[in-house]
Amino acid sequence: MAQLTVWKEKCMSNELTRDSFWVVIPTYNRADDLIATLDSLAKSEVNMAQVIVVDNGSKDDTVAKMQAHYPYMHLLALETNIGATGGSNAGFDFALAQGADYVIRMDSDIEVDPGFL
Numbered sequence: 001m002a003q004l005t006v007w008k009e010k011c012m013s014n015e016l017t018r019d020s021f022w023v024v025i026p027t028y029n030r031a032d033d034l035i036a037t038l039d040s041l042a043k044s045e046v047n048m049a050q051v052i053v054v055d056n057g058s059k060d061d062t063v064a065k066m067q068a069h070y071p072y073m074h075l076l077a078l079e080t081n082i083g084a085t086g087g088s089n090a091g092f093d094f095a096l097a098q099g100a101d102y103v104i105r106m107d108s109d110i111e112v113d114p115g116f117l
Contacts, residue, residue, distance in 0.1 A: 026087030
């Protein structure tokens with residue numbers, strides 16, 4: 001309950017900025033879907049340097065396409081598929097180690113509205 005109070009206070013005081021949020025996107029064999037997701041995030045107010053893609057050992061060109069289109073983003077390329085939960089947790093750990101205040105977990109096959117954040 002205390003965390004909810006802190007959240008409300010930050011929202012009301014305008015202390016939250018786009019840099020308060022990190023995004024974690026686990027993926028597996030979804031190269032084209034992932035690029036569409038990242039393109040939609042790039043059109044929003046998300047700080048793209050705070051997006052973490054966790055690739056679960058994809059066998060397609062997911063990693064290559066992501067690196068070609070968004071080379072400045074964080075990529076955790078896992079050797080084996082540890083599932084969506086495992087990939088998400090790896091991304092959460094990375095974001096928190098970087099000092100993230102809040103982490104948004106997204107699937108790799110969605111597109112967000114430019115004003116979602």
